Amino acid sequence: MSEYHFFARVYDRMMENIPYEDWEQYILQLLYKYNISPYSKIAELGCGTGTMTELLSDEGFLVTGIDLSEDMLTEAEAKLRYAKARGIRNRDITYLNQDMRELSLQEKQSAIISICDSMNYLLSTDDLYRTMKAAKDNLKDDGIFIFDLKTEYFFQTELDRITFRDDLGDFSYIWKNRYDGESRIHKYGLVFRIRGKDGIRYEKEVHRQRVFTAAEIKEAAIKAGFSKAVAYDAFTFDKPKIKSDRIYIVCRQS
Numbered sequence: 001m002s003e004y005h006f007f008a009r010v011y012d013r014m015m016e017n018i019p020y021e022d023w024e025q026y027i028l029q030l031l032y033k034y035n036i037s038p039y040s041k042i043a044e045l046g047c048g049t050g051t052m053t054e055l056l057s058d059e060g061f062l063v064t065g066i067d068l069s070e071d072m073l074t075e076a077e078a079k080l081r082y083a084k085a086r087g088i089r090n091r092d093i094t095y096l097n098q099d100m101r102e103l104s105l106q107e108k109q110s111a112i113i114s115i116c117d118s119m120n121y122l123l124s125t126d127d128l129y130r131t132m133k134a135a136k137d138n139l140k141d142d143g144i145f146i147f148d149l150k151t152e153y154f155f156q157t158e159l160d161r162i163t164f165r166d167d168l169g170d171f172s173y174i175w176k177n178r179y180d181g182e183s184r185i186h187k188y189g190l191v192f193r194i195r196g197k198d199g200i201r202y203e204k205e206v207h208r209q210r211v212f213t214a215a216e217i218k219e220a221a222i223k224a225g226f227s228k229a230v231a232y233d234a235f236t237f238d239k240p241k242i243k244s245d246r247i248y249i250v251c252r253q254s
Contacts, residue, residue, distance in 0.1 A: 003068055003069045003071075004048075004069040004071055004072050004205070005069075005071050005203070005205060006071075006192055006194075006203040006205065007190060007192075007205050008048075008049065008069055008071035008072045008074070008075050009071065009075065010168070010171060010192075011048065011049055011072070011075065012049055012051070012075070012079075013168055014166075014168075014173070018116075020051050020052060020055060021055065022235075023052065023115060023235075024052060024055045024056065024059075026234075026235045026248075027052070027056070027113060027115070027146065028059065030146055030248070030250060031111060031144075031146075033237075034111075034144045034250060034252070035142075036110050036111045036143075036144065037110075038059060038060035038061060039060050039061065039062065040061055040062070040109075040110035040111065041061075041062045041064075041107060041108075041109050041110055042056065042061050042062070042063055042064075042109055042110060042111040042112065042113060043063070043064040043065075043066060043103075043105060043109050043111075043112045043113070043138070044056070044063060044064070044065050044066065044112075044113050044114065044115075045066050045067075045100040045103065045112060045113070045114040045118060045119075045131070045135070045147075046066070046067055046068075046100060046114050046115075046116065046118025046119070046121070047065030047066060047067050047072075047073075047076060047095070048067060048069075048072045048075075048076070048116065048118075049072055049075040049076050049079060050065050050073075050075070050076030050077075050079055050080060050093070050095070051079075052113075052115055052116075053065040053076065053093055053095075054079070054080065054083070054089060054093065057089070057091045057093050058089065058091070063093050063094075064093070064094040064095075064096060064105065064109075065093060065094070065095045065096070066095075066096045066097075066098050066100060066103065067095075067096075067097065067098075068097070068098070068099050068100070070097055073095050073097055076095055077095055080093055080095075100114070100118070100122075100131045100134065100135075101122070101127055101130040101131050101134060102130075102134060103131075103134035103135065103137075103138055104134075104138070105138045108138060108139060108140045108143065109138055109139055109140065109143055110139075110140055110142075110143050110144075111139075111143055111144050111145070111146065112135045112138065112139060112143070112144075112145050112146070113145075113146045113147065114146070114147040114148070115147070115148050116148070117148060117149060117150045117209065117246070118147075119131065119147045119148070119149055119212075120149055120150050120186075120209035120210055120211070120212075121207075121208070121209055121210075122210060123185065123208060123210045124210070125212070125216050125219070125220060128212060128216065128217070128220045129219075129220040129223050129224055132145065132220050132221055132223075132224035132226065132251065133223070133224040133225065135224070135251075136224050136225050136226060136251075136253065139253065141253060141254060142252075142253070142254055143252075143253065144250055144251065144252050145226070145249075145250070145251040145252075146248065146249070146250050146251075147248070147249055148234060148246055148247065148248045148249075149211075149212060149217075149246065149247055149249070150209065150211075150245065150246055151211065151240075151244050151245060151246065151247060152181075152184065152211040153242065153243055153244065153245065154245040154246065155179040155186045155209075155211060156179055156181070158245065159177040159179060159186060159188070160177060160178060160179040160186075161177065161178060162177050163175065163176045163177070164177075169195075170194070170195050170196075171192055171193060171194045171195060172192075172193045173190055173191065173192050173193070174190070174191045175188060175189075175190050176188065176189045184210055184211040184212075185208055185209070185210055185211075186208065186209045186210070186211070187206065187207070187208050188206070188207050188208075188209075189204070189205070189206050189207075190204065190205045190206075190207070191203075191204050192204070192205075214231070217229075217231075217249060221249075221251050224251075225253065226251040226252060226253060227252065227253055227254065228251070228252040228253075228254075229249060229250065229251045229252070230249070230250045231247055231248070231249050232247065232248045232249075232250070233247060234246035234247060234248055235248075
């Protein structure tokens with residue numbers, strides 16, 4: 001699994017185009033559809049810099065944010081302190097540095113969620129199973145596990161062999177993408193050129209994501225102990241399509 005380092009420090013600036021508020025509304029629809037009420041305890045796997053975690057906390061949920069990257073959690077905690085100091089937010093959020101495959105929470109959750117294709121960072125079917133099993137073990141009997149996945153169609157048509165470049169003033173970056181259809185691994189490399197008081201320095205990161213088939217997701221869910229699962233074309237309640245960019249999966253035990 002990939003960890004974010006320098007990327008974590010500039011993640012929010014580079015992802016300003018993500019409509020988190022719209023995504024939150026869809027998550028809320030799913031939570032309420034499956035009878036998860038406000039003030040329930042929920043956990044977010046791969047919470048990153050905590051943007052969605054904070055939005056859900058504002059709705060009244062008791063949220064725990066989990067991420068493997070300490071750098072991401074440092075940014076999340078700094079954002080929360082800043083917001084609370086200025087009266088923007090007054091609710092507490094618990095952030096934990098854990099591997100989602102080995103999730104261990106003190107209390108069972110009503111829902112566990114994972115968005116922004118965090119689950120694509122799992123690089124094997126065993127990783128997928130272990131994460132789903134860990135989620136199930138930390139859910140209440142009537143709890144649900146919601147997660148999204150980018151699709152092979154998205155990686156093939158939107159990212160493969162595409163290079164992004166931008167200059168944000170104090171740093172610039174080059175972001176190169178490559179998808180391997182045989183291994184179903186998408187690899188992207190980032191090169192940051194950072195301007196500081198001591199001159200120019202460079203940081204490099206390589207990240208990998210994997211595509212999972214419907215059969216692999218179903219097998220992992222059953223093996224993990226979930227008895228029911230539904231897949232949706234992202235941000236709708238329709239079935240996934242051949243050209244779906246992203247899908248959402250909702251797993252239940254009952």
